[in-house]
Amino acid sequence: xxxxxxxxxxxxxxxxxxxxxxxxxxxxxxxxxxxxxxxxxxxxxxxxxxxxxxxxxxxxxxxxxxxxxxxxxxxxxxxxxxxxxxxxxxxxxxxxxxxxxxxxxxxxxxxxxxxxxxxxxxxxxxxxxxxxxxxxxxxxxxxxxxxxxxxxxxxxxxxxxxxxxxxxxxxxxx
Amino acid sequence: xxxxxxxxxxxxxxxxxxxxxxxxxxxxxxxxxxxxxxxxxxxxxxxxxxxxxxxxxxxxxxxxxxxxxxxxxxxxxxxxxxxxxxxxxxxxxxxxxxxxxxxxxxxxxxxxxxxxxxxxxxxxxxxxxxxxxxxxxxxxxxxxxxxxxxxxxxxxxxxxxxxxxxxxxxxxxxxxxxxxxxxxxxxxxxxxxxxxxxxxxxxxxxxxxxxxxxxxxxxxxxxxxxxxxxxxxxxxxxxxxxxxxxxxxxxxxxxxxxxxxxxxxxxxxxxxxxxxxxxxxxxxxxxxxxxxxxxxxxxxxxxxxxxxxxxxxxxxxxxxxxxxxxxxxxxxxxxxxxxxxxxxxxxxxxxxxxxxxxxxxxxxxxxxxxxxxxxxxxxxxxxxxxxxxxxxxxxxxxxxxxxxxxxxxxxxxxxxxxxxxxxxxxxxxxxxxxxxxxxxxxxxxxxxxxxxxxxxxxxxxxxxxxxxxxxxx
Ligand code: SF4
Ligand code: SF4
Ligand SMILES: [Cu+2]
Numbered sequence: 001x002x003x004x005x006x007x008x009x010x011x012x013x014x015x016x017x018x019x020x021x022x023x024x025x026x027x028x029x030x031x032x033x034x035x036x037x038x039x040x041x042x043x044x045x046x047x048x049x050x051x052x053x054x055x056x057x058x059x060x061x062x063x064x065x066x067x068x069x070x071x072x073x074x075x076x077x078x079x080x081x082x083x084x085x086x087x088x089x090x091x092x093x094x095x096x097x098x099x100x101x102x103x104x105x106x107x108x109x110x111x112x113x114x115x116x117x118x119x120x121x122x123x124x125x126x127x128x129x130x131x132x133x134x135x136x137x138x139x140x141x142x143x144x145x146x147x148x149x150x151x152x153x154x155x156x157x158x159x160x161x162x163x164x165x166x167x168x169x170x171x172x173x174x
Numbered sequence: 175x176x177x178x179x180x181x182x183x184x185x186x187x188x189x190x191x192x193x194x195x196x197x198x199x200x201x202x203x204x205x206x207x208x209x210x211x212x213x214x215x216x217x218x219x220x221x222x223x224x225x226x227x228x229x230x231x232x233x234x235x236x237x238x239x240x241x242x243x244x245x246x247x248x249x250x251x252x253x254x255x256x257x258x259x260x261x262x263x264x265x266x267x268x269x270x271x272x273x274x275x276x277x278x279x280x281x282x283x284x285x286x287x288x289x290x291x292x293x294x295x296x297x298x299x300x301x302x303x304x305x306x307x308x309x310x311x312x313x314x315x316x317x318x319x320x321x322x323x324x325x326x327x328x329x330x331x332x333x334x335x336x337x338x339x340x341x342x343x344x345x346x347x348x349x350x351x352x353x354x355x356x357x358x359x360x361x362x363x364x365x366x367x368x369x370x371x372x373x374x375x376x377x378x379x380x381x382x383x384x385x386x387x388x389x390x391x392x393x394x395x396x397x398x399x400x401x402x403x404x405x406x407x408x409x410x411x412x413x414x415x416x417x418x419x420x421x422x423x424x425x426x427x428x429x430x431x432x433x434x435x436x437x438x439x440x441x442x443x444x445x446x447x448x449x450x451x452x453x454x455x456x457x458x459x460x461x462x463x464x465x466x467x468x469x470x471x472x473x474x475x476x477x478x479x480x481x482x483x484x485x486x487x488x489x490x491x492x493x494x495x496x497x498x499x500x501x502x503x504x505x506x507x508x509x510x511x512x513x514x515x516x517x518x519x520x521x522x523x524x525x526x527x528x529x530x531x532x533x534x535x536x537x538x539x540x541x542x543x544x545x546x547x548x549x550x551x552x553x554x555x556x557x558x559x560x561x562x563x564x565x566x567x568x569x570x571x572x573x574x575x576x577x578x579x580x581x582x583x584x585x586x587x588x589x590x591x592x593x594x595x596x597x598x599x600x601x602x603x604x605x606x607x608x609x610x611x612x613x614x615x616x617x618x619x620x621x622x623x624x625x626x627x628x629x630x631x632x633x634x635x636x637x638x639x640x641x642x643x644x645x646x647x
Contacts, residue, residue, distance in 0.1 A: 013187065013436065016607075023603045027596035031646075035591075055483075057473020087555070087587035111591070112647055114469070116555070118582060120233055123321035123483070124476055126556055131471040145647035148595045149639045152602060156635040159603045163610035164624050 019162060023155050030151035034144030035111060037136050044068035044106075051075055051130070053082035055122045058115070058130035067110045067136045073103045083118030086132060094119045110136035111144035188433040190374065192422065201422045201432070204280050204397075210264035218266040218330070220567060225327020229569025233582075235323040236567035239559045241330070242320050247553040249360075250545045258364030262357070262416040267333050268349055271341030272401065282397055290341060295348045301449040305358030306456055310500060312355045313460050314493045317467070317479035347401040350416060361413035362453045363542045365440035366604075371406070371415050371422075374431045379407030382427060390421040390430070397423035406430060411440040413450070441535055441608050444615050448527075451534030452501070455508065458537045458637065459499040461544035465644040467492075469551055508534055511629035519626035521617055532616050533630045536609040540634055543601020544641050547594040551645065554590060558583040594645045602638045606631050 047069050052059050053076065065071050075084045075095050083094035084101075088109060095101040117128035136143045192198045200206055217240065225237035232238040253261050273279040275290045312319065312329070319325050337349040350357055373379050382388065390406050393399035397420040400406065404414055406421045422430045467475045477484040478492040512529040516522060558580070563569075565578035572578060609630050613623035 020600055020603065023599050024596040027599040028592055031591045031595050054473075056476050056480075058471070059473075061471035061473060085584065087584065114471075114587075120231060123232055124317065124480055126233055126321070126552070127317075127468045127476055128473075129469060129471050142647055144591060145643055148591075148599075148642045148646055151595070152599055152635060152638045152642060155599045155603055156606060156631055156638075159606040160610075160624060160627070160631055163607055163627075166610070 026151050026155060027148065030147040031144060034142075034147035035109065037110060037143040037147070039067050039110075039136055044070065046070040046072060048072040049074065051084070052078050053084070053117065053128075054078045055080065055082075056117070056124040056128040058128070060130075062131045062133060064133050064135065065107045067107060067134050069107050069134075071103075071105055071107050071132075075101050075103070080121050081119050082121050082128070084115055085118040086113055086115045088113040092118055107132070107134045110134045110142065112142055188370075188372075188431070188435050190431040190433050192430065192432050197432075198422075201419050202396075204282075204423070206419060207263045208280055211266055211269050214264050215266040215269055218334075222327050222331050224567045224569075225323045225325075225330070227568065228323055230323060231569060232321045232323060233556075233559045234563065234566070234569040236563050237323045237326045237330075238320065239556075239563045241326055243553065243556050244560055247549045247557070249356075250542075250549045251553065254360060254363045254367065255542065255546065256367060257369045257417075258367035258412045259360055259415065259417045260369070261360060262350065263418060265350075267330070267354070268337045268341070268347060270334060271338035271349065272347065274338065275341040275346075276398065282393065282395060288345075290345065291343050293344045295344055295352055299352055301447070302352070302358045302361070302453055303449045304352055305355060306449065306452055308353060308355035309358055309453075309460075310456060310497055313500075314496055315481065316464070317476065318482050321480070322482065346399075346403055347416065351402055351414060358453050359457050362450055362457070362538060363545075364412040366438045366539060366542055367412060368434055368437050370409075370412055370433050370435050370439070371417055372409050372431050372433060373407050374429045376407055378427055378429045382429075386426075389424040389426055393420075394424045394426070397421075399424070410443050411445065413440070438539065438604060438608065441538060442611055444532075446528075446532045446535065448531050451531045452505065454534045454537040454541060455504045456500040458541040458544065459504040460496070461541060461548055462504075462637070462640065462644070463496050463499055465544075465548050465551075465641065469548070469644065504537075505534075507633045508537070508630070511633045514629040515613070515626035518628065519613075519617065519622040521622065521626065524616060529616050529626070532612045533609065535612060536605045536630055536634060539604035539608060540598075540601040540637060543597045543604075544637075546601075547597045547641065547645060550593050550597070551590060554586060555584045556582075558585065591646050595642065598638050598641055598645075602634055605634045609634070 044066070047065050049060070049063050049072070051063070051073055063073075073084070075082070075093060077095050077097050077099070079097065081094060081096045083092065084103060085092045086103070088111070089105055091103050091105055093101045093103050111134060113132045113134065115130045115132060117125055121128065133142060135141055192201065221237045221241055224235055228235045228237065249261055275288050277283060277286050277289050319329055333354070336353070340349040340353065389396075391399050400421055401418055402414055402416045406415075406425075409415055422432070466472070467479050475492070478488040481489040509530050512533050513526055515533075516524060516526060516529055559582060561577045561580040565574045565576065566572040606627070609627045610623060613626040614620055617623050617626060
C-alpha cells in the first residue's frame with residue numbers, strides 16, 4: 001500500500017515537473033514566434049523623430065514604427081548631457097546640451113524595445129527610459145506581447161483543466 | 175537503514191541534507207554562520223561608509239550598486255526561490271545587536287545573563303503587520319533610497335541601530351521576527367523554496383522534556399535557544415525560522431533535519447493569516463507599480479516618485495497610488511474574485527473572509543515570479559556598473575583592481591523576454607495549482623472547487639498579462 005502511494009506521489013511529481021517544463025517551452029515558443037513573426041505587407045518608409053531628453057525622461061516617450069521601417073532619431077538634450085542606448089538593437093549615442101546626435105537603423109525586429117540614457121545625468125539616470133514600439137505588419141500589433149499574452153491564457157486554461165482532472169483521476173485514493 | 179514505516183507521510187519526498195556527514199559537521203560548527211556574517215558585515219560596513227562619504231552619484235557609488243543591484247537581485251532571483259531565508263542566516267544587520275545581547279560572538283556562554291532587558295514582545299504586535307508597514311514606508315521612498323547613496327547609508331545604519339536597540343530591550347531577535355522591513359516578504363516567499371528546516375520525528379521532540387529537554391528552545395553549551403522564538407518541533411512552514419542553525423547545534427538527539435523538498439510545499443499548509451495575506455498583496459502590488467515607474471517610459475511618474483527633485487504634493491500623489499494599490503486595489507480584486515467564486519460555487523455558508531484570506535496565498539508564486547522578472551530586467555542591464563565600482567567604491571577615482579574605467583555595458587537585453595515570459599507563466603501556473611488546493615481546503619471537498627477558483631484564476635491571469643505588457647508590450 002505504502003509502496004503504491006510512494007509510486008503515485010513520485011508519478012504525480014514527475015508529471016507536475018513535466019507540466020511546468022511544458023509551460024516554459026510554451027512561453028519560450030511564444031516569445032520566439034512573436035519575434036520572428038512573418039511580416040505582413042505594407043511598404044517600409046523612413047520615420048524621423050526628434051527626441052528631446054531632459055532629466056529623467058524623453059519626449060516623445062514612445063516611438064511607434066513598423067517593422068522594416070528605416071528609423072532616424074535626432075537626440076537633443078535640453079538640460080545636461082544625455083545618452084541614448086536602444087536595447088535589442090544595441091545602438092548607442094549621446095549629445096551635449098544644444099547639440100544633436102543622430103541614430104539611424106532599420107527596425108527589422110518586432111516588439112517593444114526600451115531605450116535608456118547611457119550618460120550618467122543625475123539620481124534617476126538608471127530609470128531614464130523611453131520605448132520604441134516596432135509593430136509588425138499593417139495592423140498595429142506588437143506580436144511579441146500578443147503571442148505571450150495568448151500563451152498566458154493558454155497556460156491558465158490548461159492549468160485549470162489539469163487540476164480539474166486531478167479530482168477525477170485520484171478520487172479513489174484517501 | 176531508515177524504516178519507512180517510522181517516517182511521517184509528508185516526509186516521503188524529503189531528502190535530509192544533514193544525513194551527509196560533512197554537511198552536518200559544517201552546520202554544527204560555531205564558525206557557521208559566524209564567518210558568513212563576518213564577511214557580510216565587512217561588505218555592510220563598506221556600504222555604509224561609501225554611502226555616507228562617497229560620491230553622491232548613485233551609479234558610481236558602491237553602496238547603491240551593491241545593495242540595490244547585486245544584493246537585491248541575488249536575494250530575489252536566487253536566495254529566496256532556492257533557499258528561503260538563507261539570507262537571514264548571514265545577514266549583518268542584526269549581528270552587532272545579537273553579539274551585544276549575547277555578550278559574545280562565537281562561543282555560547284550559557285551562564286552569562288544576556289545583556290538585555292529581556293522584555294517579551296507585546297502581544298498585539300506578534301504578527302507581521304509592523305513589517306507590512308515598514309516595507310510600505312521604505313517602498314514609498316524607494317526612488318530616493320535607490321538613487322541617493324547618503325540615504326541608503328543612513329537607512330542601513332538606521333536598521334542596524336534600531337536592531338541594536340531592540341536587542342537591548344527585548345528577548346532574542348525581536349527585530350527580525352517582527353520589525354525588519356525585508357523579513358516579511360522573505361518569510362512569505364520562503365514558503366516557495368525547496369529547502370526547509372524541520373525535525374526528523376516530532377514524537378522524539380514531544381517525549382524530550384523535563385529539566386534537560388528542549389535545548390532547542392532553552393539553549394545549551396553547544397548553542398543558543400532559538401533566536402527566532404520558534405519551537406522546531408512544531409515548525410511546519412519556513413516563514414519564521416531564520417535558518418540560523420542554532421537548533422542543529424543544540425539538539426542532543428540529532429533530531430533536526432535540513433530537507434530538500436517539493437517547491438511550494440508550505441503553501442499547502444492551511445495556516446492562513448490576514449497579515450500574511452496582505453503581505454502577499456503588498457508585494458504583488460509593489461512589483462507592478464515598480465515595473466510601471468522604473469521600467470516604464472512615463473517621465474512624470476518618475477518625477478512624482480522622486481521627492482528629491484519633485485514637489486511634495488506630487489510625491490504624496492505617488493504614495494497614495496502605491497499604498498492604495500497595495501492596500502486597496504489589489505486586495506479589492508481578490509476580494510471581488512473570492513466573493514464571486516463563493517457565489518458561483520454556491521457555498522455562501524463559508525465566511526467570505528476565510529476564502530479571501532486563503533485565496534490571497536495564490537498571489538505568492540505569481541508575486542515572486544513578478545519580482546524575479548522585474549529584477550532580471552535591471553540586473554542584466556545594470557550589473558556592469560559593479561565592475562568599476564569594485565575598483566573605486568567611493569567614486570574617488572581610485573583604481574584598486576584596474577577595473578575603475580570599465581564602462582556601462584548592458585548584457586544581452588534581447589534574451590530578457592525569453593527569461594521573463596517563462597518566469598511569469600510558471601508563476602501563473604503554480605498560482606492556479608495552489609488556488610485549486612486552497613479551494614478544496616476551504617470547500618472541504620473537490621466538488622464545485624473549480625467554480626470557486628475560476629474568478630481568482632481570472633484575476634491572476636489578468637495580472638500576468640498586465641506584467642507581460644509592462645515588460646514586453
Ligand atoms: S529578518 Fe531582516 S535583519 Fe533579520 S536576518 Fe533577516 S533580513 Fe536580516
Ligand atoms: S528553528 Fe532552528 S534554525 Fe530556525 S531560527 Fe530557530 S534555532 Fe534557528
Ligand atoms: Cu540622462
